[in-house]
Amino acid sequence: MAYVGHVKRPKASLSAVVIKADGTRVDLGMIAGEGRNDPANLEKGKAGRERLDAMLAKEKKEAHHGG
Amino acid sequence: MAADVVYVVDNGLAITTDRLLDSPTHNPPKWVHWGTGTTAATGADTVLETPGAEARAVGTVTQQTTTHTNDTLQVVGTLTCAGAGKAITEAALFTHLTSTTGYLYLRATFSAINLNVGDSIQFTIKAQYTHPA
Numbered sequence: 001m002a003y004v005g006h007v008k009r010p011k012a013s014l015s016a017v018v019i020k021a022d023g024t025r026v027d028l029g030m031i032a033g034e035g036r037n038d039p040a041n042l043e044k045g046k047a048g049r050e051r052l053d054a055m056l057a058k059e060k061k062e063a064h065h066g067g
Numbered sequence: 068m069a070a071d072v073v074y075v076v077d078n079g080l081a082i083t084t085d086r087l088l089d090s091p092t093h094n095p096p097k098w099v100h101w102g103t104g105t106t107a108a109t110g111a112d113t114v115l116e117t118p119g120a121e122a123r124a125v126g127t128v129t130q131q132t133t134t135h136t137n138d139t140l141q142v143v144g145t146l147t148c149a150g151a152g153k154a155i156t157e158a159a160l161f162t163h164l165t166s167t168t169g170y171l172y173l174r175a176t177f178s179a180i181n182l183n184v185g186d187s188i189q190f191t192i193k194a195q196y197t198h199p200a
Contacts, residue, residue, distance in 0.1 A: 009080070009110065010140075010194040012073045014158060014175040019145070021185030031177040032073040032108075033193075049178075056181055 018052055026052045069156040070107035073175035075194050077110050082162055082172050083196075093162040096172035098123040099144030099190055102157045108174040114167045115159050115174065121149050123164055131193065139195040147187040154179035158190055 013033030018026040029044035030036045075083075085091045100123040104116020126144025130137040142160055156179050163170040173192060180188060 008199060009075045010083075010196045012075050012173055012175075012192070012194045014073045014177065014193075015191040016177075016180065017189040017191075018180060018182070019187040019189060021183065028180065031180075032071045032175040036071055052181070056183065059183055 018048075020055060024055070026055070028052075069105040069176035069178065071177045072108045073173065073192075074108050074110050074112070075173050076108075076112045076171055078113060078169065079160075079172040079194075093170070095128050096140075096160040096162045097126045097128045097142055097144070098161040098164055099126045099142065099146060099192070100124075100159050100161060101146050101155050101188065101190075102159075103153055103155065104157045105176065108157070108176045112174045113169070113171055115157055115171075117157070118167075119146070119153065119155070121146055123161060125164075126160075126190075126192075133193070133195045134197065138197060139193050142192045143189065144192075145187050145189040148182040148184055150184065152181070152183045154181050155188060156180075158192070160192055 011034055013030055015030045016028045026048050028048040029041045082093045085093045100118055102115040102118040106116050124144045124146050126142040129141050131139040131141045133139040157176045159171060160173040161170045
């Protein structure tokens with residue numbers, strides 16, 4: 001159980017998959033909660049965010065060039 | 068940068084016991100929303116800090132097994148970015164489509180996820196209930 005102050009709470013977690021407008025899926029893994037800092041999850045999140053940032057940069061470049 | 072934390076908030080504890088009553092006043096916490104607030108989630112939260120203009124999405128609610136059979140509530144919901152690109156930094160579960168204070172079950176904050184219009188995020192939210200120590 002997670003503790004906040006003196007209150008015991010359910011152990012919560014949040015995972016995310018970004019689905020680009022063209023249908024491409026980018027798994028960011030667990031982005032908040034216990035287990036987020038597991039090495040495998042951190043690696044998945046880092047790779048996913050790098051891929052997502054590359055897609056956004058490409059989209060920005062294409063928009064700038066009208067295409 | 069928002070802290071990567073998630074809490075079943077104080078009101079979420081009340082929602083949990085309400086749902087055990089013969090005639091609960093709350094619906095299941097199945098409406099997913101997001102926002103751009105960066106103040107770290109705490110147990111005292113009652114709303115999203117800066118909710119997005121998009122409507123809340125109804126998620127799929129199931130029981131899952133983490134340690135003991137069916138000890139975990141799971142909600143899977145997808146929101147799509149509209150209007151303008153944004154950096155999503157918070158997400159929440161509510162027991163109502165539109166109401167805010169009094170209906171928040173869980174709030175999370177996390178490192179920004181940058182979206183363009185038409186991009187979506189599928190959130191998988193879990194809350195595991197275990198034996199009180």
